[in-house]
Amino acid sequence: MDSQRKTIPLNWKNGSIIFVLSFLVAAVGVFLLRQTLIPKEELDCYARVITLQKAVDQWDKAHPEKPITDEIDEAALVKEGFLQTLTYDHNFHYYFVGETAHGLRVKCNKHEDNPLALRITGDFLLAVLLFLIFCSIRGYVFFSSNEG
Numbered sequence: 396m397d398s399q400r401k402t403i404p405l406n407w408k409n410g411s412i413i414f415v416l417s418f419l420v421a422a423v424g425v426f427l428l429r430q431t432l433i434p435k436e437e438l439d440c441y442a443r444v445i446t447l448q449k450a451v452d453q454w455d456k457a458h459p460e461k462p463i464t465d466e467i468d469e470a471a472l473v474k475e476g477f478l479q480t481l482t483y484d485h486n487f488h489y490y491f492v493g494e495t496a497h498g499l500r501v502k503c504n505k506h507e508d509n510p511l512a513l514r515i516t517g518d519f520l521l522a523v524l525l526f527l528i529f530c531s532i533r534g535y536v537f538f539s540s541n542e543g
Contacts, residue, residue, distance in 0.1 A: 418522035
C-alpha cells in the first residue's frame with residue numbers, strides 16, 4: 396500500500412544536494428556516452444573546428460581588410476603563424492566559415508556539434524529528471540502539508 400509508505404519532506408539543503416549530485420551524474424553520463432558513441436575522427440573534427448576558429452579570429456584581427464568569410468586557406472594561416480599544420484584527411488573533412496546564430500563561425504562539412512549552451516541545457520534537463528526519479532523512489536515529497 397502506497398498510503399503506508401513513509402514520506403520525507405524535502406528541505407532546501409537536501410534538495411540542493413540531491414540536485415547537484417543528479418547534475419554531476421547526468422553530466423558525467425553524457426560525457427562518457429559522447430566519448431563512447433561518437434567516433435574518434437568526429438571528436439577530432441570538433442577539436443579542429445575550435446583550433447581553426449581561433450586562427451581565423453586572429454587572421455581577421457590582423458587583416459580587417461580581407462576577413463575570411465567562406466573558404467579557409469590553411470596554408471596562409473600557417474604562413475602567418477596563426478596555425479600549426481593540421482594533419483587530417485582533407486577529402487573527408489572540409490572546413491569553411493559559414494553563417495550561424497552567432498555570426499560567421501568555422502564549420503565542418505561532415506559534422507556539426509551543438510553549441511555549449513544546448514549541451515548544458517540537455518545536461519540540466521537530464522539532471523532534473525534524475526532528481527525527480529530519485530526523490531520519488533526515496534519517498535521525498537516536494538509539498539508537504541505537515542512540516543516536521
